[in-house]
Amino acid sequence: MANSGLQMLGFVLSLLGWIALIVATILPQWRMSSYAGDNIITAVAIYQGLWMSCVTQSTGQIQCKIYDSLLQLDAALQATRALMVLSIVVGVFGMAISTMGMKCTKCGGDDKVKKARIAMTGGFVFLLAGLAALIACSWYGNQIIRDFYNPLTPINTKYEFGAGVFLGWAGSMLVILGGALLACSCPRRNSHTTKGYPKSAARSKAPSTGKEYV
Numbered sequence: 001m002a003n004s005g006l007q008m009l010g011f012v013l014s015l016l017g018w019i020a021l022i023v024a025t026i027l028p029q030w031r032m033s034s035y036a037g038d039n040i041i042t043a044v045a046i047y048q049g050l051w052m053s054c055v056t057q058s059t060g061q062i063q064c065k066i067y068d069s070l071l072q073l074d075a076a077l078q079a080t081r082a083l084m085v086l087s088i089v090v091g092v093f094g095m096a097i098s099t100m101g102m103k104c105t106k107c108g109g110d111d112k113v114k115k116a117r118i119a120m121t122g123g124f125v126f127l128l129a130g131l132a133a134l135i136a137c138s139w140y141g142n143q144i145i146r147d148f149y150n151p152l153t154p155i156n157t158k159y160e161f162g163a164g165v166f167l168g169w170a171g172s173m174l175v176i177l178g179g180a181l182l183a184c185s186c187p188r189r190n191s192h193t194t195k196g197y198p199k200s201a202a203r204s205k206a207p208s209t210g211k212e213y214v
Helices: 004-026 075-101 112-148 163-183 199-205
Strands: 031-033 044-048 052-057 062-066 159-161
Touching (some): 004 075, 004 112, 004 163, 075 112, 075 163, 112 159, 112 163
Antiparallel strands (some): 044 052, 052 062
């Protein structure tokens, strides 16, 4: 059977990664204005996230605005939003399934083999959630790199990686690692079970080695 400590470690890592994905999805710092070129203005910093864009001034004032229309957004941003939300929702199902299959819980019955298979299924669900988030962050990061090195993009409108992308990468890796540990809960065949007659029947049919007394 799988080690309960390994299951607990995998669940904790997946939970921490899932929380990091939620925070990364909410953060508006997915990309930040790049200070490239000669004529730059450092008094204003522009941040763009999945749901809003913010402007930070040197005085400390922050002004944020939620995107007005979904149809005006580019395809990369829409796909990233969809994949991040999908990974969070799938992570909820992964936590529910893994909780039922872990050894330290009473859910899922007393059958250890059944509980191990449930925990393994929860690990695979966590793997899907982590892969969805990893694809979303990598896709968004690739778009930032392409726009940055595009010669047609004006220097004052170029962006660099923000904290949201790095946090999304870290969260997706934690979810994948935790899901892999939970997926190692594959039950083994019990080698102590023997086929054929039970022990009581085998003892009754075994030849007697001692002397029989009348």
